Amino acid sequence: MTIYAAPGTPDSLITFKSRYEHWIGGQWVAPAQGQYFEDISPVNGKPFAEVGRGTAEDIEAALDAAHRAAPAWGKTTGTERAAVLNAIADVITANLEMLAVAESWDNGKPIREVLGADLPLAADHFRYFASLIRAQEGEFTEINGDMIAYHYAEPLGVVGQIIPWNFPILMATWKLAPALAGGNAVVLKPAEQTPVSILVLMELLADVLPPGVVNVVNGFGLEAGKPLASSPRIRKIAFTGETTTGRLILQYASANIIPATVELGGKSPNLFFEDVASTHDDYYDKAQEGFVLFAFNQGEVCTCPSRSLIQASIYDSFLGDAVERTRKAIQGNPLDTDTQVGAQASNDQLEKILSYIDIGKQEGAALLLGGERVDLGGDLTDGYYVAPTIFEGKNSMRVFQEEIFGPVVAVTSFEDYADAISLANDTLYGLGAGVWSRNGNLAYRAGRDIKAGRVWVNNYHAYPAGAAFGGYKSSGIGRENSKAALAHYQQTKNLLVSYSEKAEGFF
Amino acid sequence: MIEAEVVLDGETTSRVALTDTAIELLRMLWGKHGPLMFHQSGGCCDGSSPMCYPAGELITSDADVRLGRFDIAPDGEPAQPVDFWMSREQFTYWSHTHLTVDVVPGRGSGFSVEGPEGVRFLIRSRLIDDEP
Numbered sequence: 001m002t003i004y005a006a007p008g009t010p011d012s013l014i015t016f017k018s019r020y021e022h023w024i025g026g027q028w029v030a031p032a033q034g035q036y037f038e039d040i041s042p043v044n045g046k047p048f049a050e051v052g053r054g055t056a057e058d059i060e061a062a063l064d065a066a067h068r069a070a071p072a073w074g075k076t077t078g079t080e081r082a083a084v085l086n087a088i089a090d091v092i093t094a095n096l097e098m099l100a101v102a103e104s105w106d107n108g109k110p111i112r113e114v115l116g117a118d119l120p121l122a123a124d125h126f127r128y129f130a131s132l133i134r135a136q137e138g139e140f141t142e143i144n145g146d147m148i149a150y151h152y153a154e155p156l157g158v159v160g161q162i163i164p165w166n167f168p169i170l171m172a173t174w175k176l177a178p179a180l181a182g183g184n185a186v187v188l189k190p191a192e193q194t195p196v197s198i199l200v201l202m203e204l205l206a207d208v209l210p211p212g213v214v215n216v217v218n219g220f221g222l223e224a225g226k227p228l229a230s231s232p233r234i235r236k237i238a239f240t241g242e243t244t245t246g247r248l249i250l251q252y253a254s255a256n257i258i259p260a261t262v263e264l265g266g267k268s269p270n271l272f273f274e275d276v277a278s279t280h281d282d283y284y285d286k287a288q289e290g291f292v293l294f295a296f297n298q299g300e301v302c303t304c305p306s307r308s309l310i311q312a313s314i315y316d317s318f319l320g321d322a323v324e325r326t327r328k329a330i331q332g333n334p335l336d337t338d339t340q341v342g343a344q345a346s347n348d349q350l351e352k353i354l355s356y357i358d359i360g361k362q363e364g365a366a367l368l369l370g371g372e373r374v375d376l377g378g379d380l381t382d383g384y385y386v387a388p389t390i391f392e393g394k395n396s397m398r399v400f401q402e403e404i405f406g407p408v409v410a411v412t413s414f415e416d417y418a419d420a421i422s423l424a425n426d427t428l429y430g431l432g433a434g435v436w437s438r439n440g441n442l443a444y445r446a447g448r449d450i451k452a453g454r455v456w457v458n459n460y461h462a463y464p465a466g467a468a469f470g471g472y473k474s475s476g477i478g479r480e481n482s483k484a485a486l487a488h489y490q491q492t493k494n495l496l497v498s499y500s501e502k503a504e505g506f507f
Numbered sequence: 508m509i510e511a512e513v514v515l516d517g518e519t520t521s522r523v524a525l526t527d528t529a530i531e532l533l534r535m536l537w538g539k540h541g542p543l544m545f546h547q548s549g550g551c552c553d554g555s556s557p558m559c560y561p562a563g564e565l566i567t568s569d570a571d572v573r574l575g576r577f578d579i580a581p582d583g584e585p586a587q588p589v590d591f592w593m594s595r596e597q598f599t600y601w602s603h604t605h606l607t608v609d610v611v612p613g614r615g616s617g618f619s620v621e622g623p624e625g626v627r628f629l630i631r632s633r634l635i636d637d638e639p
Contacts, residue, residue, distance in 0.1 A: 037614075037623075040614075053623075164551065164552045165552065166552065191552075192614050192622070193614055220622040220623045221617045221618040221619065221622055222618050222619065222620055222622050222623060223622075223623060225617075225618055226618050240551065240552070241550075241551055241552050241553065241554075241617060242548040242549065242550040242551050242552055242553050242554030242555075242556070242617060243548050243549045243550040243554060243594070243597075244546045244547070244548035244549075244558045244565065244617070245548065245553075245558065245617040245618055246550070247565060248560075248564070248565055248618060251565070251566055263551070264550040264551055264554075265549075265550030265551025265552065265554050266550070266551075300552075302550075302551045302552075346613055346614055346615075347611065347612055347613045347614075348553075348556075348611055348612070348613025348614065348615050348627040348629065349613070351611040351613065351627075351629055352555060352556065352629060355629060355630065355631050355632070356555075358631070358632075359604065359632040359633075362632070362633060362634055363634065396600070398600065398601065398604060398632065401600040401601075402549060402554070402555050402600075403549065403550050403551060403554050403555065404555070405551070405552060405554070405555075428549065428596050428597060428600065429550065474549070474550065474594075474596065475550070
C-alpha cells in the first residue's frame with residue numbers, strides 16, 4: 001500500500017503552478033482577455049489552480065500557431081513522426097508517477113487505475129501509432145500498361161479536438177496519436193472539469209514536439225469549444241461527449257464541409273448466460289469481476305457496463321454473489337493505491353447521479369446496494385463520492401436507458417437467447433457490450449447479434465490500441481484506436497499518371 | 508416554479524417545468540445571449556443534461572419533439588418564450604416522466620450558455636402520473 005502525498009503538501013510528486021495559461025506554439029500564452037477559472041479537485045472539492053479561460057481570440061492564436069507548424073510537420077517522413085511519438089511515450093513512462101498524481105488530483109480517479117491503465121495505455125497508444133505510420137504503405141493500381149494510379153495518404157492539415165473529462169490524458173492520447181501520426185497539427189480543447197493534467201504533460205513535451213504541432217486552449221464550451229468546432233480554419237473536428245453537443249458539432253462541420261468524428265456514449269449491456277455459473281471456478285470469479293466493472297472509474301466510462309442482464313435460471317445466485325462482490329470494492333482516498341473507487345469528477349456530475357438514483361427509486365427499481373453520497377471525512381469530506389449502487393428493475397426504466405455516468409448498474413433478467421439479444425439491443429446506443437458464456441458458439445453469435453461497435457467476450461473494459469473502438473446507432477460516428485483511427489486523420493491523394501507519349505485521341 | 512405551455516397534440520398536462528432558480532438564471536442568460544432554447548441531451552459525460560442555447564443555434568427537425576414552451580417573462584412584460592426540445596428517439600424512453608429544470612453549482616462541458624456562470628442546469632424527474 002502506498003498513499004501518494006497530496007499536491008500542495010511537502011512530499012507531493014507534483015507542484016502545480018498557481019496559474020496555467022494556454023499552451024500555444026510550444027509556450028505558455030496568457031488568455032487574450034486575461035480571464036481565468038478555478039480548477040477544482042474532486043478529491044476534496046477545493047480549487048487548486050487557475051486555468052486560462054479561452055475565447056475566440058485564443059482559439060485564433062492557437063490556429064495561427066497550428067497553421068504555421070502544419071506544412072513542415074506534414075512533410076516529415078513517417079519515420080520522423082514515429083520517432084516523435086515514441087519519444088512522447090518515453091516521456092510518459094519516465095514521469096509515470098508524477099503524471100498519475102496530477103491526473104488523479106484533477107479527475108478524482110483512483111491512482112491505481114492511472115498507474116496501471118490510463119498512463120501505460122497512453123504510452124502504448126503513442127507507440128502503436130508510431131509503428132502504424134512507420135509501416136504504412138501507399139498503394140498503386142496499374143490501370144493499364146501506360147497508366148498508373150498512385151494513392152498516397154496525406155495529412156488533413158490542422159484539426160480540432162475536444163476531449164472529455166473521464167480519462168483526460170488517455171482520451172487526449174486517443175485523438176492526438178493518430179492525428180500526429182497522420183501528419184496533422186492540432187488545436188485541442190480539454191474539458192473544463194479536467195484542464196490541468198494535459199498541460200502538465202504538454203510542458204514535459206516542450207522539447208519533443210515541434211512548436212505549434214499541438215496547441216492546447218482551455219475554457220468553456222460556449223467560449224472556446226464553439227469557436228474551435230465552428231472554425232473554417234480546421235479540416236476536421238473530433239469530439240467525445242454527449243448527443244446534443246455531438247449534433248451541434250456535426251452541424252458546424254456540415255457548414256464548413258469538413259469531416260467530423262463523434263463518440264457520444266452508450267448504455268452498454270453486460271450479458272451473463274447461465275453456463276457462467278455451472279461451476280464456481282476462476283472463470284466464475286472473472287465473470288463476477290466483469291459485473292463489478294460497472295464501478296470502474298466510478299462509472300465514468302462511455303462503455304460502462306451499466307445494464308447487467310442475467311439469465312433467469314442463475315439470476316438470484318449470480319446477482320447475490322455479485323452484490324457481495326461489489327460490497328467489497330474499496331472506496332477511499334484516490335491517492336491510496338488500495339483504493340478501487342474514487343471521486344466523481346465534478347459537483348454537477350455528483351448531483352446528476354443522485355437525481356438518477358431518485359428517479360430509479362420513484363420508478364420502483366429495487367435498491368440492492370449503495371444509493372447515496374459517501375462522506376469520507378477528514379480532508380476528503382467535501383469530495384464528490386458516490387457509493388457503488390445496484391438497482392434491480394425493468395429495461396424500460398430510465399435508469400436502464402440513460403447513461404448515468406456514475407457507479408450505478410441496473411440489473412434485470414432474461415429468459416433465453418432471443419430475450420437476451422432483444423433486451424441488449426433495446427437502447428438508443430450501441431457503443432459497448434459484454435457477453436459472458438463458456439460456450440464459444442453462443443458467445444460468438446451473441447457478439448455478432450448485439451448492435452454495438454465493441455463487444456467484449458469473456459472480458460470487459462480492456463482497451464488495447466489495436467482494437468477498433470466506436471459506436472453503432474446514436475453512439476456516434478467513426479472509430480478510435482487501430483488503423484481505423486489513422487484513416488480518420490488522412491485523406492487520399494491520387495496521382496493518375498500516364499506513361500504514354502500518344503495523344504488521348506479526343507481532339 | 509412555472510409549468511410549460513402544453514404544445515404536444517392531444518395532450519393536456521405539462522411535461523416540463525422550471526424552478527424559480529432556473530427562471531432567474533434564464534432571465535439573466537437571455538439578457539446576455541438573447542432568445543434561448545433547451546435541447547435535452549443524452550449519452551456520454553454531460554449527457555442527460557438539458558443544453559441551453561441561443562434560440563435556433565441547434566437546428567431541430569422532425570427527429571425532435573417539442574415538449575413544451577416556457578414564458579420566462581415577469582408578469583406584465585413582453586413574452587420571452589423558451590422551447591424545450593428532445594430527440595424523438597429519446598422521447599420514446601422518457602415520455603413517462605415529467606421533467607423539472609433546476610440549477611446546481613458546477614461546471615458542465617458542452618456549449619450550454621450557463622457553463623461560464625459556474626452553475627449547471629439539471630433535470631429532476633418524477634413519474635408523469637404523480638402529482639408534484
